Amino acid sequence: MASKLRQLQSKACQASQFVTKHGNTYYKQLLEQNKQYIQEPPTVEKCNELSKQLFHTQLASIPGRSESFWKELDYVKQLWKNRHEMKVEDAGIAALFGLECFAWFCAGEIVGRGFTFTGYYP
Missing domain, CATH: 1.10.287 (Helix Hairpins)
Known part of the structure; x- marks a missing residue:
């Protein structure tokens, strides 16, 4: 049981190191691929407007x-x-x-x- 725990800890450590090493690159790549969905400027007012648009769009789809x-x-x-x-x-x-x-x-x-x-x- 202790050996399995050590294996699990080792794998968790490797995964953590991988995320630390490649996470930032993946994050930037993901943002670059989806930049058409990002609203500028990222303000509270813009978020509220998008929330209202989503709500009313869903309401319009009911019929x-x-x-x-x-x-x-x-x-x-x-x-x-x-x-x-x-x-x-x-x-x-x-x-x-x-x-x-x-x-x-x-x-x-x-x-x-x-x-x-x-x-x-x-």
């Missing part, structure tokens, strides 16, 4: 999202009406999707409780 939702719902209704014609593959995909949603729900519940498992354990 399009709503329309897409209703189209998807109509598609599901049509599938349900014609369920006797549904293939086994389609039913399997739907079942896997439902199972995935349930698993994400369970994972979210566990995370929401602070990664604790509750319940009856004999």
Whole structure:
């Protein structure tokens, strides 16, 4: 166990040295590649303006999202009406999707409780 701890410390030290050596270069390169997204001057007022633009842009996208939702719902209704014609593959995909949603729900519940498992354990 102690040898694994030393290996981990050694790797962490190597990673730290690598970041120290190459981090500044990577940072400058990243800023250079994305300079079209940087707002000048970087003031609080500019940040507030961008925040408001993002908020209102998201608000403006609601009708399009709503329309897409209703189209998807109509598609599901049509599938349900014609369920006797549904293939086994389609039913399997739907079942896997439902199972995935349930698993994400369970994972979210566990995370929401602070990664604790509750319940009856004999």
